[in-house]
Amino acid sequence: MEKLSLGAIYGQVNKLQPGKPCTKAHATVFVIISIKRRPPDYTIIGCCYTTFCFVKVKENNLALTTLYSLESTLAQRKEELSAPQEGKPSWTKHLLLDDKLLCSKIREEADEFCRILEENEDESRTVSEMADVLYHEMVLLTCRGLKFEEVLEVLRRRFSQSGVEEKNSRKAKMSSDE
Ligand SMILES: N=c1c2ncn([C@@H]3O[C@H](COP(=O)(O)OP(=O)(O)OP(=O)(O)O)[C@@H](O)[C@H]3O)c2ncn1[C@@H]1O[C@H](COP(=O)(O)O)[C@@H](O)[C@H]1O
Structure with a gap:
């Protein structure tokens, strides 16, 4: 797995921004971002469009x-x-x-x-x-x-989805159930 400097991590985080699970603030907590394959002790924090984002969480x-x-x-x-x-x-x-x-x-x-x-x-x-x-x-x-x-x-499970998306998905489900 590729190891990145903090600056490079910020760069990655900014690239992943559209899916919103990662921000610069998160990057101070997460040490490494890995794309595609999850290393053994890494946590999935979200999906940025087509790409899963795996991070190792450094405890606050x-x-x-x-x-x-x-x-x-x-x-x-x-x-x-x-x-x-x-x-x-x-x-x-x-x-x-x-x-x-x-x-x-x-x-x-x-x-x-x-x-x-x-x-x-x-x-x-x-x-x-x-x-x-x-x-x-x-x-x-x-x-x-x-x-x-x-x-x-x-809260961690919600990182990958905006509240607006989640609300809309519920509305869509309710109308399809009717
Ligand atoms: N963090 C708190 C904590 N925060 C608030 N409170 C209490 O909550 C109560 C709130 O009641 P009130 O609304 O009457 O007080 P208020 O809001 O200051 O009153 P107003 O001026 O707003 O009317 C007060 O008695 C506060 O002391 C707390 N009581 C306890 N803890 C923690 O819990 C531990 C155990 O506390 P005990 O169970 O009391 O031993 C403590 O060591 C603390 O770590």
């Missing part, structure tokens, strides 16, 4: 460590629920014990997040509110016994 350690560490804390809080005398008071436990409270917090935090845009609030409020949304949504995921990796897997 800080982002993943943060999310997995939060996920692990939330799972620990869930475990502590079976031995209520253990552990400190916890907001996560309140949420895990009360579906209604959890759903109302997710809706409230999502609404606060939207108001940032509507009311043109500053960057620090934006990232802080996004963190609130993400935390509360991850509690729901923990509640259902699901892993964040499963969400990331869905």
Whole structure:
């Protein structure tokens, strides 16, 4: 397999741009792009028209460590629920014990997040509110016994198709079913 310099990778990525799975931003995460045959430990990230794009993903350690560490804390809080005398008071436990409270917090935090845009609030409020949304949504995921990796897997599968294409394909399928 041909090994490319970073500059050459950017060049390849730009060439693949029409299918949109790759951008320059992705190129900082992906180390090598291979066309046609997938090397053993490489991941398909998408199809650019007629060409499949195989990449090796270099972990974004800080982002993943943060999310997995939060996920692990939330799972620990869930475990502590079976031995209520253990552990400190916890907001996560309140949420895990009360579906209604959890759903109302997710809706409230999502609404606060939207108001940032509507009311043109500053960057620090934006990232802080996004963190609130993400935390509360991850509690729901923990509640259902699901892993964040499963969400990331869905996002990766969507790399190869635009949202507009996906919506149109659903509409076409619905009308052919009628
Ligand atoms: N990331 C969070 C996190 N983000 C937000 N919150 C809590 O979510 C709650 C949101 O409630 P409110 O809406 O009343 O708070 P608010 O939005 O600041 O209130 P307003 O000013 O907007 O009305 C607050 O108590 C926050 O502290 C969080 N609570 C916990 N975590 C993480 O979960 C871990 C476990 O937390 P505990 O379960 O509490 O031990 C922590 O160590 C953190 O890593």
